[in-house]
Amino acid sequence: EAGVTQFPSHSVIEKGQTVTLRCDPISGHDNLYWYRRVMGKEIKFLLHFVKESKQDESGMPNNRFLAERTGGTYSTLKVQPAELEDSGVYFCASSPLSTGGNSPLHFGNGTRLTVT
Amino acid sequence: AQRVTQPEKLLSVFKGAPVELKCNYSYSGSPELFWYVQYSRQRLQLLLRHISRESIKGFTADLNKGETSFHLKKPFAQEEDSAMYYCALSRYNTDKLIFGTGTRLQVFP
Numbered sequence: 001e002a003g004v005t006q007f008p009s010h011s012v013i014e015k016g017q018t019v020t021l022r023c024d025p026i027s028g029h030d031n032l033y034w035y036r037r038v039m040g041k042e043i044k045f046l047l048h049f050v051k052e053s054k055q056d057e058s059g060m061p062n063n064r065f066l067a068e069r070t071g072g073t074y075s076t077l078k079v080q081p082a083e084l085e086d087s088g089v090y091f092c093a094s095s096p097l098s099t100g101g102n103s104p105l106h107f108g109n110g111t112r113l114t115v116t
Numbered sequence: 117a118q119r120v121t122q123p124e125k126l127l128s129v130f131k132g133a134p135v136e137l138k139c140n141y142s143y144s145g146s147p148e149l150f151w152y153v154q155y156s157r158q159r160l161q162l163l164l165r166h167i168s169r170e171s172i173k174g175f176t177a178d179l180n181k182g183e184t185s186f187h188l189k190k191p192f193a194q195e196e197d198s199a200m201y202y203c204a205l206s207r208y209n210t211d212k213l214i215f216g217t218g219t220r221l222q223v224f225p
Contacts, residue, residue, distance in 0.1 A: 004159075033212070040217075041217060042120070042215045042216055042218070043160075043202065043213075045213065048211075048212055056212065091160065098211075104162040104165065104211075105162070105211055105213060107152075107159050107160040107161065108159060109158075109159045110159070110160075
């Protein structure tokens with residue numbers, strides 16, 4: 001089974017530019033999550049899709065971040081305009097819908113974003 | 117507020133020594149606790165979860181509700197255990213994870 005894939009693996013942009021990160025979840029996984037790890041800090045939840053719907057976007061830092069999941073398959077996370085504090089590793093994770101209890105998350109390799 | 121605390125950023129041991137990676141949590145309900153591991157140049161992956169009560173790669177973790185802890189233990193560390201370890205919790209019936217800051221385990225030969 002193909003795992004969660006993220007593109008690009010690295011991105012270096014200047015402050016004020018726009019970057020779009022992409023995540024392809026495991027086929028059939030309706031849950032899709034975005035997380036971010038800023039240097040030296042914990043991995044923080046950004047948002048959660050169930051299929052194409054945003055279930056929880058309480059972790060999105062501000063309106064410069066826009067996440068979409070059209071068609072309920074892959075997802076994009078756009079940062080516009082990027083600021084220095086947006087630098088970090090952005091992780092995507094997916095899991096199947098479960099009827100009860102919690103399913104472990106399957107993570108991608110992450111996208112390392114550097115804003116200069 | 118829900119929080120996971122991993123007090124050690126780095127833990128260095130020699131091969132064959134016992135290992136304990138500490139994790140404490142704060143949560144008012146009944147959480148589910150996990151340990152995730154990231155080996156060098158690999159993706160973050162699940163190591164074990166408290167409801168499974170399994171030993172994975174020689175690691176075990178017991179949920180202590182009185183001390184609100186979920187420490188990860190291994191009696192004899194191996195060099196291949198060197199990695200970044202994250203403790204995480206989720207509420208019942210949701211997969212959303214709250215992570216600690218992680219502990220880097222270095223096992224020297």
